[in-house]
Amino acid sequence: LEQLHVMTTLPTLVLLDVNMPRMNGFEFLQQVRTSEFLRSLPVVMFSTSGAAKTVKEAYERGANSFIEKPKDFFQLGEIVQGLRRYW
Numbered sequence: 001l002e003q004l005h006v007m008t009t010l011p012t013l014v015l016l017d018v019n020m021p022r023m024n025g026f027e028f029l030q031q032v033r034t035s036e037f038l039r040s041l042p043v044v045m046f047s048t049s050g051a052a053k054t055v056k057e058a059y060e061r062g063a064n065s066f067i068e069k070p071k072d073f074f075q076l077g078e079i080v081q082g083l084r085r086y087w
Contacts, residue, residue: 018045018054029043030061042087044065045065
């Protein structure tokens with residue numbers, strides 16, 4: 001996260017997995033949203049769980065979108081193409 005502060009160009013979109021090692025996606029999202037430099041970055045959360053509790057927490061913490069991870073690679077390609085068009 002600190003390395004993003006030294007970048008001259010920020011990413012146009014952050015794809016964030018809820019279940020990451022060391023720091024989960026919710027913790028990372030909280031740091032992004034509390035950073036004056038990064039808070040405007042659009043963040044899309046990914047998770048294998050589409051449970052209402054997980055989705056609700058993602059939006060409450062400031063995610064711009066939530067996508068349940070697809071079961072197959074073809075569906076993932078479709079999602080990536082949709083994200084490219086939308087964002």
